[in-house]
Amino acid sequence: MEDVVQKIHEGSTLWKVRGVNKWFHRHYKVDIDNMSLVGESKKWWSPGGGTGSDGPENAVPLIEITEVREGWKTDTFNKVSSHSEKTKDKAAAGDEPSLEENKCFSIIHGPGGREVLDLVAATEDERDAWVSGLTHLVQSVKALHEEKQYDVWLRQQFEEADKDNNGSLNFNECCTLLKQLNIKMDKTHAKKLFNQANTSKQKRDGDQVLEVGEFVNFYHALLKMPEIEKLFKKHASEKTQLMSADQLCAFLHKEQGLIDLDESQATKLIHEFEISDLKDQGYMTQDGFYHMLLSDMFDIFNHEHKSKVHQDMTQPLAHYYISSSHNTYLTGHQLAGESSVEGYISALKRGCRLLELDLWDGDEGEPIIYHGHTLTTKITLADVLRDGIKAYAFEASPYPVILSIENHLSVEQQKVMVQLLKDILGDMLATDPVSEDITAVPSPEALKNKIIIRGKKPQGSEVESDDDDDDQDAIDYIDSDDGAAQTKKKPHKPLAPELREIINVCEGKKFTTFHDAFENYKCVHTPSLGETKAKGLIESSPDDFIRFTERHVTKVYPLGTRTDSSNLKPYPFWSVGCQIVALNMQTEDKANFYGDALFTTNANCGYVLKPDIILKKVPYDPTDLSDRYTKIVRVTVLSGQHLPNSAKKGDIVDPYVQVKVRGHPLDKQKQRTKVIKNNGFNPVWNEALELSIKV
Template sequence: TTLHCETILKVNIHLNQNPTGFLGSEEFVHFYKMLTQRKEVVELFQEYSSDGQTLSHCDLEEFLREEQLEGDRSQEHALELIQRYEPSDTAKANHTMSIDGFLMYLTSADGSIFNSEDQRLYQDMTQPLKHYFISSSHNTYLLEDQLKGRSSVEGYIQALKRGCRCLEIDCWDGSSGEPVVYHGHTFTSKILFKDVINTVAKYAFKTSEYPVILSIENRCSVEQQKVMAQLLKDILGDMLLRTTIDGKVPSVLPSPEELKGKILVKGKKIGGLESLDADNPVSGEVSDEDDSSELRRDSLTTESLPSDSKVSRCVHSILTKELSDLVIYCKNEHFNNFEHARIHGKPYDISSFSESKARKIIKEAAADFAQHNARQITRVYPSGLRTDSSNFCPQDMWNVGCQMVALNFQTAGLEMDLNDGLFSQNNRCGYVLKPEILRNSEQQFNPDKPQDRKDYCPLILTIQVISGQQLPKVNNKVGSIVDPFVRVEIYGLPADQATQETSYIENNGLNPCWNETLEFAVHTPELALIRFVVEDYDMATKNDFIGQYTVPFSCIQSGYRHIHLLSKDGTSLRPSSLFVNINITEAS
């Protein structure tokens, strides 16, 4: 982190004058305060302080009411904050807050832009599965690209730790009679199916107690399908859902609450739940999602593939009853058209689309797609052409209510920032209740015309970007100092997509001050995500990424707030932060 040259000079002078060559405890505190002094916070503090030295509980109450918009809660909350953040016992006893306590409050979870109430489990978890966005992973076993990358159970561990609730398992015949998992028709390494299931059993519910869905791409022979089924039953035991929760054919899917602690298998099924007594396997295509075939068809020739992959593009196989019987509420079903799905679709049918097919449908019939997704679950997965395991923007799919938008979790970037941002709410449990406009199958919602909805109420989001704190260096060269600027990006319906940025500050990563105001009109706030990005300006080359933070619009707190920045892979960059003032009003 860059430091004030003046402060460093003072420290060096003092050390040279001090015969011990060390700072005493009081001197250390003094110099620490010099380094961390926040002029903009001091000015705000003094604006509300009656005596210029402290905030009485009445002063703090006024600040919470006028600036943080806490209303009736402000008096009680003021006393709570003094007890929680004021470091001086004397000040606590007098119900006052010092500048140190005020700064501690502003940089705490209570002073964060993300409303802490929305970080707990606050949503209704008793609605049918179709009414939730479900954190979903694609090619979960891969740690790198999908041509020559390494497969590892670590991919499943990391996805589950990030709250992912739908994992993909591509299953193929192994040479020793044991099924293996890898990206078929490529040079990716192979791992044992049983190792994947053992990993799932161990980590499935460490982060979230809500159901895990195993999206199985089955390319195995009859013999090894039977092995798969037995491994699922033996390893997962009572966690594996093997029958409907009430023993009856569902008219509607159960809720995440009803499926707590359960692991569901998603895949092809012989018949439906109405024909659980089917005795014989049937011949047919095992999966609709042959993205390995798509990759082979569009980007490779058979000569460039491993010898064991030079097979017909049209994959047909026998599905065994043992594996079929484990598919309960998540049956893969080919999508014909919306009318066919409306008439013949079952509650437990799940249709899968490549990103290109989904995008085409959104362009041609977004309102119909949204209505379909209010009735049934849709999974969207990346194109097979993404051999580098890159991702598509998930927001387009969420706009029409697609529940399972599967991304390559191993690939950091904008798309995973959005995914992490959406699922950072609701205790990071991997399930986010869709907005009411996307849950009502009787009321048509058109993402291209948000103004047509009955309760249309656009909002104005005003963001004063005040300052930054202790921004990390992006270049390790001696003397390198960042020239930071802030970009604010809005992701949501097409009408809400917008980007604005501040000017850049030369050579200051310690405490750059912008004091610039950005303003956005947001037409459908319940679907919008706000992404704050800090970059190092460079006139000659591409700007360097410093940090980012993505938050659902509905979870933003008004007032003076800190934004604690995250790295490119989503880990904390504390103490790096932005200080902003947020104001949300109805559009006139």
């Protein structure tokens, strides 16, 4: 592996592919010191004969790389390879690039893995070297202690601040960089720490300067937290200023309430978090103690719940909240955004278990996916199934994936769709018919590693209206004068027998009234409710709604007017037991924050067991809350560190902490600490907040 790493450190010239007509010849290499991938700008080539320049290439930190894929496994490669196949351009002559799958690879990076760098090597061996070498380095960087990862990032900030590339920064340059990192400091104190960090005693133009390693030490010295120092001194040896396993055990019992933790487990913590060689002697320094307390293990959130499925997974599917995405294929706007396989990959990687497929007849005789009657781009069902769903369905969770089919296909292409599902997904596809006698849908445990098809099975002369669709076409709203979609009756599309056969445990069903549903629904019937309709049912019949969702998986989807891919608030629908609240996962907002918070409680496996009151296992009337279940939650906010500036408010940071409760309307409340003026560096509140929660 050393030879491979050396090879990609020296670099090679690759083709960067951005589309059918644009290929860029670039020299790429891995900067080992800064753990980043860098590329030098060179000319581009296109099959049409054009050339040009694409500007300089930005460095990609290895810590931000989420995946290195071999072959044609991205939207760009799928389009380019398809075009090349049609034009017989796959093997070009001379200097022109050769698009052979065994020479292609892709680097997925950036926040949420949303950036893709598609590259073509000169040979298969060169491609393999890049794939194996990058994968090894990325895994190595991510395996580093959290502090070491942060140090790599700090080194990158230092390199960017070193404008004249002399490898050092003086005090004023350090202060400028620290200000950019939102470190506000007392300059006298900072100067003292700066001088202490300058162990090499280097000078430039008469001023003391710090090398990159010294700057990292200077930065960490500035970030010492007084309250943690105080805790450490209280429990560590006064003589050695070190903490032994038995002293750490005493701290964890007394201060953290971890009374079941024994000395051997404390020793393991020392080995995990202590950076110095003292861990081999069974001692923890203040730095190790600091990193332990700021680790995920000591997060306010239960670490075991984040890392391990701990709930009963053998109850009927209807007893669980299900992590669900809306228009999974879209990466942006609902009317003119990009449709992408990456939308499915990203959703599956974060534990999402319900994906939407909006299917339309394709010109090539195979189904395509896009947001119908809009300007969104189109992708093929085959690419989504092969490169997205089959490859990633069970990477983050073994529990069942539900494919919610929005069927706009002709009978002929429905048959093609079913054949693609069977050919590509194989044994993953749940095809067994369900008994007419079952009274509850199977459990997540029983459906492990299975992919379920959710779709409608209209009978005879049934008609459906636009609001039966899981997603009313956004164009319907634009065409109406008042911005409200017109409900139009239309005959149901004929359903291919082959498709009817593979819809089993999740059969879409039109909702009319709770009375009708209680009388006529089978347990496998799963209605879809628009945001407005579902809100109305919560207001008029919350108890019936809870009773209904105890047995039936119910989906709620956003209004078609949300063309900007904004989201509904999910918690009102969760509070009446709705299992599937579909969210635009490409949008970073509060709704997805709430979703992440909920599903983290069961290791992000995509299923969270509903509470007993929602499952009617204990008496509960959502319209009449007594004090029977009231709990008092007390949160003590101690301090903060390195808080970011608000882009809206300029450079001054006046931080406070706000704790909110969201769920039942009567529980909606918030408490906040006092404001700490002009201190985003190390504010201290030490303030207790108290919240009364009825449900």
